[in-house]
Amino acid sequence: MPPLSLLDNCKRPYYDGDVDFDTLATKDQDFAAICQQSKTKKWIDFQNPKVVQQLTKSLLKADFGLAVHLPDDRLCPPVPVRWNYVRWLQELLDTTSDEYSETYDSERKVLGLDIGVGASCIYPLLACSARPSWRMLGTDIDPHSFEHAHRNVEGNKLQGRIRLVLSKNEGPLMPLDAIGVEEMDFVMTNPPFYDSHDEMQASYTGKDAPPSAVCTGAENEMICPGGDIGFATRILEESLKLRGRVQWYTAMLGKMSSLQQIIVKLKDLGIGNFAVTCLQAGYRTKRWAVAWSFQDYRPRIDVARHGGLVQAVLPPAPAQTILLPLMGATWAGNKIDDLLNKLDVKWQWKKQSSMGVMEASQNVWSRSARRKKQFKQSSGAEPDGEEEGEECTVALAVKITCKHEAAELRWLRGQDYILFQSFSGLLKRELTGKP
Known part of the structure; x- marks a missing residue:
């Protein structure tokens, strides 16, 4: 040394x-x-x-x-x-x-x-x-x-x-x-x-x-x-x-x-x-x-x-890699950015580095959660969420890094491993069309 x-x-x-x-x-x-x-x-x-x-x-x-x-x-x-x-x-x-x-x-x-x-x-x-x-x-x-x-x-x-x-x-x-x-x-x-x-x-x-x-x-x-x-x-x-x-x-x-x-x-x-x-x-x-x-x-x-x-x-793996054969980082980043901008999550995307951090207060990507959101929007009700300036409770935080032929997910915060797996599954389905 x-x-x-x-x-x-x-x-x-x-x-x-x-x-x-x-x-x-x-x-x-x-x-x-x-x-x-x-x-x-x-x-x-x-x-x-x-x-x-x-x-x-x-x-x-x-x-x-x-x-x-x-x-x-x-x-x-x-x-x-x-x-x-x-x-x-x-x-x-x-x-x-x-x-x-x-x-x-x-x-x-x-x-x-x-x-x-x-x-x-x-x-x-x-x-x-x-x-x-x-x-x-x-x-x-x-x-x-x-x-x-x-x-x-x-x-x-x-x-x-x-x-x-x-x-x-x-x-x-x-x-x-x-x-x-x-x-x-x-x-x-x-x-x-x-x-x-x-x-x-x-x-x-x-x-x-x-x-x-x-x-x-x-x-x-x-x-x-x-x-x-x-x-x-x-x-x-x-x-x-x-x-x-x-x-x-x-x-x-x-x-x-x-x-x-x-x-x-x-x-x-x-x-x-x-x-x-x-x-x-x-x-x-x-x-x-x-x-x-x-x-x-x-x-x-x-x-x-x-x-x-x-x-x-071994503890639960705080990382997942989604393989994307023949696909580039820009394509994956655009798909993920488009998806997460439609969800009630805090999403910060850095396009130049193909990296972003997502924070969610709960599971807002399940079918029932998305149906609930659509119903509220169609009825004119206020969407769920924190008041402006109010600190959001973080149930899950994930860093997403897009690379050539892969998207890497890093579990940053949260106590619920099943919630992390659920979010990982969402991105995998969106990017690959496979469960």
């Missing part, structure tokens, strides 16, 4: 492969000092705690301009998967703004909460170093980790944007009222993965290879009641009370089976706006994350369904 000075840090990409030790050694002398050389490339001893610590320090320094202190008796966080979690959160927020934007908005002020910052405080540091308009809150129940986290925040001169709170184990995980916050944009956590020592040991048995790196984590970092499922379930239960006060509730998970169980819980609760990701970075390390929202802004499809995942955990 290129150094911070050579890359737009607000759009820094995912780590998608193993760390290139040869390249990192040229950037950081401290890392070069702990590398060993084979005939073809450099390698390191992942079972040596000091070596693993130096890898984390050197990556944070070379790629993000961060300097951290890591105590020997606490978890040493691998950087690539941690950054990939932050990067996914960036994309979640970038594609679910009220501006219907698909890109980073440098003017948007973002506030996030990291539950369990750990001694490194890596998530708040990564989030704030990458985007200057972001602020972070962080909690931890361990005074020892909390002390080191403070040191890392102050050492990177981010105390004006990162606020740490020492919390209690029996208290709420998201104490918005206690810390004086009315709303925030996201919650994140990298919870303890295991329910007990026995479960932790069992996770290493039967594998073809030993753990990829030595683990120095304290018990409270590795074990909690119910493991990662129990922790994520606590967040889910609290989110049912906080609801829209947080736009995105998220959690990292250690096993695909944990992700599957959380998705079942979301569906049982009727929470349909969710996103999933596989945060693989390199050959061996693989984690999963889930996000859910009570708001109605829908993430882009590659964000909602990110990484290699099984069909059972």
